[in-house]
């Protein structure tokens with residue numbers, strides 16, 4: 492389903508070259524949950540954004556369902572991304588002027604994503620334990636609650652692939668367990684692929700496959 496071949500991304504910082512991701516190759520099949528661990532600065536976030544069509548690799552290919560995503564033009568790529576991929580970003584990413592419900596609905600306002608999107612958005616709000624906060628604004632929520640909105644938002648389009656960057660980083664243990672259970676349920680029901688960057692050994696244990704990044708190099712563990 493996802494075939495990553497020799498992708499490389501180099502940044503130049505103050506005249507010095509940093510290989511954020513170096514010749515990474517691996518495949519992910521439909522229905523897999525993959526975790527990625529690694530020290531800060533090892534290239535995890537960069538890898539997710541290369542796979543998800545947000546950062547263009549210097550070389551190498553990312554093929555998703557037979558589509559070489561980095562050979563698409565910008566419009567086709569953003570269309571493909573919107574239909575297929577969702578991100579749970581590492582840092583806060585809610586729109587401050589929209590309510591919780593509107594934030595969750597936002598990805599579904601681009602293109603068609605099934606019939607009762609509003610109903611599904613309300614269901615997702617409930618799943619993440621925020622049905623009483625639907626009309627609140629992000630600034631009125633705790634960090635953990637904002638995180639749960641970002642999690643709910645990632646599912647409203649029924650994505651085939653969820654790329655999650657430390658999705659449970661700012662959650663308490665109990666909520667983390669609930670969110671992991673929810674990921675697994677979606678995965679079992681819909682075959683959704685998850686690639687999850689995490690520091691949580693509990694979360695990593697729940698995944699079928701483990702990758703490790705070290706100085707831009709991906710290895711299996």
Ligand SMILES: Nc1ncnc2c1ncn2[C@@H]1O[C@H](COP(=O)(O)OP(=O)(O)O)[C@@H](O)[C@H]1O
Nearest residue numbers: 502504509511530531532533534535536537538
């Ligand atoms: N936009 C950028 N510009 C310059 N350097 C970057 C950029 N993004 C990441 N890097 C560098 O690439 C390396 C990997 O970063 P990152 O992918 O964020 O690692 P991680 O998510 O594992 O902490 C780091 O050395 C970082 O400083």
Ligand SMILES: [Mg+2]
Nearest residue numbers: 535536537581
């Ligand atoms: Mg990161």
